[in-house]
Amino acid sequence: MMLFSRVRGLPVLTPGDADRLGVVRALTVDAASGEVTHVRIGRGRLRREAVVAWGALRAVGPDMLIVRSLGGPGEVPPHRDLLGSRVLTECGEERGTVLDAAFDPVTARIEAVLTTLGELPADRLLGLGDHALVIRTGHVRHRV
Template identity: 30%
Template sequence: MTTTSEPVRQRSSILGTQVISKATARRLGVVSQLWLDMDQRQVVAVSVRDNLIAGTPQYMSLSSIALLGPDAILVDNEDVFEDINVDAYTSLIGSEVVTETGELLGKVRDFKFDPGNGEIFQLILSSLGIPLIPSQVVSTYELDVNEIIAVGRDRIIVTEGMEERLTQLTVGILERLGIGKPPWERDEDYISTVDPNDMLGTGSSRPSTARTVTTRASEDMWDDDNWSKSRPAARRKAPEPYYDEELEEADNWSDEAEEYEEPYEEDNRYRRDNEDAWSDEEPYEAPRVNIPQKQRQPEYEEEKDY
C-alpha cells in the first residue's frame, strides 16, 4: 500500500519525481511514465529512467512505492524493479475521446488518480492532448471516468451528450480572444481517423455475418498400387468459317454501279514463239558472188639459152 499525504494526485505532478531507496539512500532514477489497466480503471506500473530524455526504462509496480511525496518517491530497496510487460497496458495520453455518436471532445493530456490504490477518478482533456503545452494556452476540460463506455488502444468512447456535462478547468488564450473553439463546436474541421463502423461498440452484440469458406486446390498424391492412365484431353475443333449469305445476296442486287475493266490487249511480241523457227515466209535468194578465176603460173621460167 502506497503512503501519501495527498489523496488525489495528477500524472503531471509525478513525472520527473526522483525515486530513492530507503535502504541505501541511493537515487534510482526519475519517473518517466505511468501505465494504466483500463479494464480495472487504475494505475498499475511506473517507468523509471536515469532522466526523462535518455536511459533504458525499468519498471516497478505502484504497490512497490513506500512513500509518495511531493518531491521524491521512496522505495524499500533497489530490488523493486520487475519484468513487467507494459504492452498490455496504456499510458492513455493522446487518446481521442469521442461520444457514441462520433462527437470529438478532445484528447487526453492528464488524469487524476488515488496514489494509494491507483484508482482513476477524472481525465483531463484538451484539443491537442500534448502535456507540454501549458494549460494557460489551451482550454482544458475534466471528464468523469464513470462516463466511459469503452476504451481502445488510441480511442475512448463516452456516453452521448457528454460535451454538455464536461467541467472546464482553464480557458485558453485563443478562446479568450474569440479565435479558438471547443472541439465539439468545430465538427467541420475534424476528420475522423477511424470509420464509425470500426469503433468499439456499446456492449450490444452485432448480428453475425456468414463467413465465406474458400477451398484450396490440393495436389493428388501418387500411389504406385492404385493408378490409372489419365484420359486424354478432347481435341478442340477448328472453328468453321462463317459466311453471311444475306450479305452476299444483298450485294448481287445492290444499286451500286458495276465496275468494268478495260479491254485487255494481248502483247504480240511473243506471238511467234509457237511457230517453226526454220520456216520462211518467202524463199530465200542468195546474193550473187563474183569470184575471180585464178590463172595458173609456172613455178619457174625456163632459160632459153640452154
C-alpha cells in the same frame, strides 16, 4: 490527489540508503479498471528503463517515489501514454484530447481525466489503445 503531469520527472529512490533509481518517465494505466498499474522509470540514455508495479511502491509523495524493491521482471503490460491521447466515445465520436489525469496515490485509482473539452469522471473510461482513450458515451462536464 496527484496529477500525472506532477508525477512525471519525480525522482524514484530505494528505501534506506535512498539510492536514486532514476526519474518517473510515465505511468501505465489500465483504463478498464481505472487504475495506475505501473511506473516507468527513466534511468539515463544508456540504461534501459525500469518498470515497477504500483504495488511495489513504499511511499508516494509530491517530491519523490520510494520503491520497496525492483524485484523480478514479472508481467509488464504494454505502455500507452494517457497524456496526449485522443478521446473517442465507443461510437467513435471525438471528445478532445487528454491534458492530464488526477489520481489517488494511495489506491492508484484515477479520479478524473482532464481533457480539452472538460473533465471526465473515471467511471466513463473503457480502454486505452494505441490510437485513443475510449470512453462511454455521455456528456463531458464543462468547467464553468
